[in-house]
Amino acid sequence: MTDEAHGSRTIYDSMGGMPAVVALADAWHRLCLDDRVVAHAFQGRVHPDHVERLATYWAEQLGGPPAYTGGGSPLGDHADVVRVHSGNGPHDEMDARAVGCFVLAMDEAGLPDDERLRAALTDWFVWATEHVNHEHRTPEAVPTGLPMPYWSWDGPVVGGARGPGT
Numbered sequence: 001m002t003d004e005a006h007g008s009r010t011i012y013d014s015m016g017g018m019p020a021v022v023a024l025a026d027a028w029h030r031l032c033l034d035d036r037v038v039a040h041a042f043q044g045r046v047h048p049d050h051v052e053r054l055a056t057y058w059a060e061q062l063g064g065p066p067a068y069t070g071g072g073s074p075l076g077d078h079a080d081v082v083r084v085h086s087g088n089g090p091h092d093e094m095d096a097r098a099v100g101c102f103v104l105a106m107d108e109a110g111l112p113d114d115e116r117l118r119a120a121l122t123d124w125f126v127w128a129t130e131h132v133n134h135e136h137r138t139p140e141a142v143p144t145g146l147p148m149p150y151w152s153w154d155g156p157v158v159g160g161a162r163g164p165g166t
Contacts, residue, residue, distance in 0.1 A: 010063025011124070011151065014117050018059055020109060025055035027105035038097045057081060061151055062124065069148050095129050116153070124151040 015021065029051050032038040047053055053076075056068045068076065102125045106118055131149065150157040 011117065011120055011153065012059055012062040012064035014114070015062070015111055015121065018055070018064065020111060021059045021062070021064065022052065022055040023109035024105055024111065025058060026051045027108035028102050029054065031101035031105055031108070032098060035097050035101060037094050038101060041094060041098075060148055061128070062121075063150065063152070066148070098129060099126055120151070120153055123155065127151070127156065 012021065015024070029042075033042060053068075060066050060068045099122070103118075103122060106121065111118065111121075128149070128151075
């Protein structure tokens with residue numbers, strides 16, 4: 001999508017590339033650990049490189065390089081992530097608080113004060129929270145080979161077509 005404010009840039013590029021995504025993932029993770037409800041999700045099962053892995057996963061969905069699922073040493077695939085988050089039942093309060101942490105994290109990470117960018121990121125995070133956590137009732141119900149979802153300025157990209165520059 002092309003517009004005056006963003007041209008043909010991806011959300012990833014508009015937010016500041018990988019340094020911005022890492023700062024966002026780090027700020028979000030810290031805020032979640034400080035939240036008495038959300039912190040529960042991180043107890044006893046967080047990879048030592050969680051922030052870097054999370055940032056790489058987020059970056060790929062937002063139009064950055066396919067470093068999570070591709071490259072010489074992929075970190076995993078989308079189905080792996082969905083399996084880890086599936087089967088935990090409804091947790092509406094935790095989801096809402098995680099979204100609240102994400103909104104605060106955009107400020108902490110120093111993302112551009114661009115209303116459209118922040119709205120797109122918030123919409124993506126709400127969608128991703130629902131998609132990853134609640135689309136499948138159990139880890140066993142998650143199909144193998146789920147394609148990585150991509151998010152554009154207009155929302156989820158049907159068919160996995162990636163944005164410009166990716």
